[in-house]
Amino acid sequence: MTFYSVSRRGMLGTVMGAAVxxxxxxxxxxxxxxxxxxxxxxxxxxxxAATYARAQVDSVQLAIDEINEAGGINGRKLELLVRDSKxxxxxxxxxxxxxxxxxxxxxxxxxxxSSVGVAVTGVAxxxxxxxxxxxxxxxxxxxxxxxxxxxxxVPSGTMLARAMAEGIGQDNEKIAFIGGDYEASHQAVKYFGxxxxxxxxxxxIISEQWPxxxxxxxxxYITQLMSAQPDIIFSYLWGADLIAxxxxxxxxxxxxxxxxxTLLFTDDLVALGDDMPDGVIGQMYAPAFGTKSEKMDxxxxxxxxxxxxxxxxxxxxxxxGMMILAQGIKDTNVGDSDAVSAAIQKLKFDGLQGEVVFxxxxxxxxxxxxxxxxxxxEGLPFKGLVDIKRIPAETVMPTPEExxxxxxxx
Amino acid sequence: xxxxxxxxxxxxxxxxxxLFVVASGLTLIFGVLRIANFAHGSFxxxxxxLAFAVTNYVGASNLGFVASxxxxxxxxxxxxxxxxxxxxxxxxxxxxxxxxxxxxxxxLIIADGIKMFWGGAYRSIxxxxxxxxxxxxxxxxFPTYYLLVIAMGVVIAILLSLMIERTRFGRTLSAxxxxxxxxxxxxxNVPKLYTLVFGLGAxxxxxxxxxxxxxxxxxxxxxxxxxxxxxxxxxxxxxGSIPGAFLAALIIGIVQAxxxxxxxxxxxxxxxxxxxxxxxxxxxxxxGRRV
Numbered sequence: 001m002t003f004y005s006v007s008r009r010g011m012l013g014t015v016m017g018a019a020v021x022x023x024x025x026x027x028x029x030x031x032x033x034x035x036x037x038x039x040x041x042x043x044x045x046x047x048x049a050a051t052y053a054r055a056q057v058d059s060v061q062l063a064i065d066e067i068n069e070a071g072g073i074n075g076r077k078l079e080l081l082v083r084d085s086k087x088x089x090x091x092x093x094x095x096x097x098x099x100x101x102x103x104x105x106x107x108x109x110x111x112x113x114s115s116v117g118v119a120v121t122g123v124a125x126x127x128x129x130x131x132x133x134x135x136x137x138x139x140x141x142x143x144x145x146x147x148x149x150x151x152x153x154v155p156s157g158t159m160l161a162r163a164m165a166e167g168i169g170q171d172n173e174k175i176a177f178i179g180g181d182y183e184a185s186h187q188a189v190k191y192f193g194x195x196x197x198x199x200x201x202x203x204x205i206i207s208e209q210w211p212x213x214x215x216x217x218x219x220x221y222i223t224q225l226m227s228a229q230p231d232i233i234f235s236y237l238w239g240a241d242l243i244a245x246x247x248x249x250x251x252x253x254x255x256x257x258x259x260x261x262t263l264l265f266t267d268d269l270v271a272l273g274d275d276m277p278d279g280v281i282g283q284m285y286a287p288a289f290g291t292k293s294e295k296m297d298x299x300x301x302x303x304x305x306x307x308x309x310x311x312x313x314x315x316x317x318x319x320x321g322m323m324i325l326a327q328g329i330k331d332t333n334v335g336d337s338d339a340v341s342a343a344i345q346k347l348k349f350d351g352l353q354g355e356v357v358f359x360x361x362x363x364x365x366x367x368x369x370x371x372x373x374x375x376x377x378e379g380l381p382f383k384g385l386v387d388i389k390r391i392p393a394e395t396v397m398p399t400p401e402e403x404x405x406x407x408x409x410x
Numbered sequence: 411x412x413x414x415x416x417x418x419x420x421x422x423x424x425x426x427x428x429l430f431v432v433a434s435g436l437t438l439i440f441g442v443l444r445i446a447n448f449a450h451g452s453f454x455x456x457x458x459x460l461a462f463a464v465t466n467y468v469g470a471s472n473l474g475f476v477a478s479x480x481x482x483x484x485x486x487x488x489x490x491x492x493x494x495x496x497x498x499x500x501x502x503x504x505x506x507x508x509x510x511x512x513x514x515x516x517x518l519i520i521a522d523g524i525k526m527f528w529g530g531a532y533r534s535i536x537x538x539x540x541x542x543x544x545x546x547x548x549x550x551x552f553p554t555y556y557l558l559v560i561a562m563g564v565v566i567a568i569l570l571s572l573m574i575e576r577t578r579f580g581r582t583l584s585a586x587x588x589x590x591x592x593x594x595x596x597x598x599n600v601p602k603l604y605t606l607v608f609g610l611g612a613x614x615x616x617x618x619x620x621x622x623x624x625x626x627x628x629x630x631x632x633x634x635x636x637x638x639x640x641x642x643x644x645x646x647x648x649x650g651s652i653p654g655a656f657l658a659a660l661i662i663g664i665v666q667a668x669x670x671x672x673x674x675x676x677x678x679x680x681x682x683x684x685x686x687x688x689x690x691x692x693x694x695x696x697x698g699r700r701v
Contacts, residue, residue, distance in 0.1 A: 048631055050530035181678070212678050214631045216622070219421035220670040220677075227414050240532040240627035247534065248625060251544040251553030271534045271627070 036079035037072075037334060039064070039325070040105035042096045042120055043135075044112040047087035048214070048239065051267055052135060052314045053112040057082055058307055059318035060109055060134075063326070073330045081105055085116045092116035096123040107329065107340070109321055110134035110152075114184060117141060121150050128337045130328070130344075134321035135314055137285075138184065139191075139398075142362035143406040149337050151344055151358055153321050153351075153365040155285060155393065157184055160263070160369055161191035162396035164234060164283050167371040167389065168261045169199035172231035174206045176258075178221060178245075179236030181210040188236045188263075195396075206230055211241075218245045222252050232281075235262035242268050250277060266312040269374075269382050276383045280374040285313040289377060289384045290370045291353045299352055310381065317367075320351040324365075361400040366393040413548045418667045420547070424556035426663020427563025428622050432636055433643035434570055434655050435614030441650020442587055442607045445498065445509050449516035451637025453490065453612050456520055457482040457619025458628045459528055465535045475538030475624070482620035483613040490612025494605045502601075521630060532629035559621055563659075566614070570652045583607065587650060642681050646688045648698020657696055 041060060043053040057080075064078045072078060081103055085092035092111060099105045100123070110133035111120045117136025124131040125147040133141065133152040142156060155163070168175070175196070179185030189208065196203050207228035209221045222245070225233055233254075237245050242262060249255065255277040264282035284290060288300050288311045299319060303311040311319075328344035329335070335343070345363070349356045356365045372385030398406070436450045461478035468474035493516065501508045536542065537555045544551035574580035586593045586603055594600045618636070626632065639662060646661065647654030662681055669680045688695065 045530075048629070050525075050630075051532065054530060209674060210677075214635055216626050216632060216635055217421075217425045217666070219425065220418060220667045221674075223414060223418050223421065224670060224674065240629040240631065243532060243534050244626035247536070247627075248553075251537070251542070251551065251555065253544065253551040267531065271532050273534070275534060275536045 034076040036077045037107075037329065038103065038105040039078055039080050039322075040083070040096065040099035040103065040108045040129075041080060042083045042085045042092050042099065042108075042111050042116065044087045044116060045082075045084040047113075049087065049112050052265075052312070055312045055314040056110070056112060056134060056318040059303065059311065059315035060322045062303060062306065063319050063322035067326050073326060074333060076334065078326070085111060085113075085119075087113050087116065089115045089119040092119040093123055096120050097127075100127045100129055105129075106334075107325055107337075108132070109325060110154075110318075111136060114138040114141075118145060121145055121147070124149055130325065130337050130340050132321045132325045132344075134317040139187065139406070142364050142403060144409065146362055146403075146407065148341050148363075151324070151341075151363045151365065153317055153324065153356060153367050155367050155369045156364065157187050158191045158398055159393060159396045160283060160285075161188045162195040163369050163371065163391040164188075164261065164263075165192050165195035165199050166391065166396065167283070168232055168234065168259075168281065169196045169203050172259070173200070173203045174228075174230045174232075175203060176207040176209070176225050176228050176230035176233045177205055177236070178209040178211070178225060178233060180213040180215075180238075180241055182213055185210075185236040189234075192234065205234075211237075213241065215241060216244065218248045219252075221245075222249045222254060226252065226254060226257060230258060232259040232261055235260065238263050238265060239268065243271055246272065246277065246280075247275060250275075255280065264374075264385075265314075266310065269384060270310065270312075273382050276374055278373075278375045278383070282372060282374055282385050284370045284372075284385065286316040286353060286367070287313055287370055287385065288316050288352075289380055290372075290388050290390070293352075293354075295350075296352050316352050320349075320353070320356070323351065324349050324356070359397075359400070362403050364393075364397065366397070368392055369396075413550055414671070415668070416548060417550050417552060418671060419664060420552060420560075421556060422663040422665075422667025423660065424559045424563075424663070425666065426659045426661075427560050428618055428625075429636070429639055429643060429662060430563050430656050430659035431566050431621060432615050432618035433640040433647075433659055434566065434652055435611035435618075436640045437644045437647065437650055437652070437655045438570075438607055438614070439611040440644055442583060443604050444506070445513065445608075446506075446641075447608075447611070448510065448513040448637065449493075449520065450513075450611070450615050450640060451633030452517045452520040453486050453615035454619040454622070454636050455630070455633035456489075456524065457486050457616035458623040458632060459524055459533075460485055460616075461620045461623040462528075462533050462535050462628045470536055470539075472538050472540050475541075478535075478623070479617070479620050483616035486616030486619070487609045487613030490615075491605055491609035493612070494608035498608070499601060499605070502604075517633070521633075524630060530630065532627050534627055535624055537624045555624065559625075562617075562621060563656075566617070567652065567656045574652060579606075639681060642685050644695075645685060646695060648695025651695065651697045654695055654697030 045053050068077045083095040108129050108131035111117050112135050114136040130149045137154040137156050139156050139158045177189050261281035264284050328340045331343040332339040358365050368390045372388035374383050375386040377384035439447045460482045464478040464481050465474040468477045541555040544553050590600050643655050643658040647658035665680050670677050
């Protein structure tokens with residue numbers, strides 16, 4: 001009896017295996033003459049940053065679909081393989097390794113959380129695979145973790161913090177800070193403070209508040225911030241935390257009494273809708289409404305038609321990141337990592353936000369960031385930014401000397 | 411200075427009241443059924459998402475808000491009844507570990523269910539229009555909505571205490587905690603009693619979630635911190651004790667709020683310091699019975 005069932009299961013396995021093999025052969029035989037170029041994407045589809053990852057996957061896929069519809073790269077189609085790293089760096093490492101070793105992917109594109117970004121760039125270095133980062137922005141990526149196969153089109157934490165200091169440092173002397181108690185936010189206040197000394201030596205950070213990530217109740221922090229009576233509050237809260245903070249601070253009259261400047265994502269603007277107070281100074285990575293061009297308009301339309309909602313900052317960077325990678329592949333006639341790296345290095349890429357080039361020292365794309373004040377924007381279904389100032393990368397990028405010093409452990 | 415303290419105190423109390431509403435359900439379930447219901451925070455989160463759905467459907471109006479306060483607790487209560495009747499009851503006579511695993515499994519199911527239904531994006535619903543402003547307390551603005559929350563907490567505390575001390579249902583409940591066999595022998599359907607208590611507890615988590623939704627964000631993580639704080643309330647207050655839960659929730663809310671004024675960097679630790687102190691000095695909780 002036992003013997004019988006085992007042998008039957010064995011036979012079933014053989015049949016299934018044969019079927020899978022046949023099916024596999026027939027599908028690749030039909031779709032293209034050449035095998036596809038495989039792109040690996042390890043990202044956090046589970047966890048607090050899952051929305052960002054979703055936009056990333058959608059926009060990368062959108063770019064790939066467009067390339068494939070236009071005939072692919074040298075007759076070869078692109079194929080995207082996505083893995084869920086669940087906000088866990090170890091999982092990010094092992095999934096990326098699996099994509100390279102078992103799935104034989106050719107190139108990698110950016111993960112989601114910075115912690116996973118650090119893990120993925122390590123694997124990419126080990127296996128000499130190109131990786132283009134489209135969300136993570138810890139300065140360590142271009143610093144001590146840098147390798148020749150890494151490229152980023154995300155303004156780094158250093159660049160954002162300095163841009164914020166440029167934006168609010170001149171007109172304000174007493175600055176209060178609030179940010180989630182974790183690495184990125186501690187780094188932000190460090191770089192912000194250092195740049196502030198250059199911009200306005202009289203300016204000081206007079207109060208620092210460090211609620212935990214995911215804090216449900218900001219009211220004690222709100223009263224503390226207000227009793228410090230700052231000229232402006234610099235916030236490094238984002239996502240669900242920023243939303244809770246804004247909703248709780250509003251009835252306390254915080255936005256009438258004090259200026260408020262914060263890191264801001266399109267997702268936050270969408271979620272808050274009309275509850276977003278006017279006049280908040282928002283710093284954004286890559287808002288689709290921040291750049292007026294035919295290219296951007298076409299992208300917004302394509303994305304909205306396909307996914308039923310407005311593209312976020314992550315979608316803009318995901319789309320551009322994939323297009324940059326594709327251009328590098330095309331320029332080398334599907335070359336190896338060294339060739340593609342050299343090709344991307346030579347690119348003058350005409351992207352959604354304008355021209356992007358990569359510096360040799362750290363492969364940081366010269367991408368801008370944006371500062372503006374919240375308000376109603378014509379044609380936008382939620383509040384956006386008005387009086388948008390585009391802050392060019394060149395004014396806030398660390399110098400090559402700074403980067404080299406950081407790499408030496410400075 | 412004093413104004414600061416009073417405003418801070420009031421906001422601590424309002425936070426404590428939401429915590430009480432949620433934790434009172436947990437303490438009922440734990441006290442009567444002896445189940446550490448890990449899914450309680452998920453019930454809270456699910457109610458917040460339901461509140462989001464109802465507000466979207468009815469409109470961001472006063473009516474929408476009232477509807478969300480009714481629909482959320484009712485649906486979550488019904489969900490709790492079904493969960494206990496269909497699943498938890500099947501393993502009632504096994505080791506407690508199994509119940510723990512099952513309630514934990516429910517947290518995963520609810521989280522994935524929310525993701526399937528609403529997606530992973532964080533959402534927000536506004537304060538109801540008639541409570542969206544603030545009132546003047548000692549020359550400072552204080553959110554009107556928080557006053558409603560405080561009032562709701564007090565009302566729920568009174569109703570629950572009355573139910574347990576003055577009604578036949580409540581007295582049966584207290585008896586069932588001490589000696590379920592004897593209560594069963596007296597002709598009372600104990601399993602049915604348990605199901606009702608679980609449903610009531612779940613509905614309270616639902617009410618807490620619907621009440622908290624306009625204050626914070628509606629997102630996948632919001633169940634996590636409330637479940638930890640709720641267990642802290644059950645331990646500090648004493649399991650099964652409604653007045654204990656009320657006192658503990660107030661203490662946690664106030665300690666958090668005032669503690670931040672004194673030592674902001676220690677804010678994360680306050681609950682755990684309070685918890686340790688109670689466990690060392692009075693392990694049965696402030697108003698719990700000595701076991």
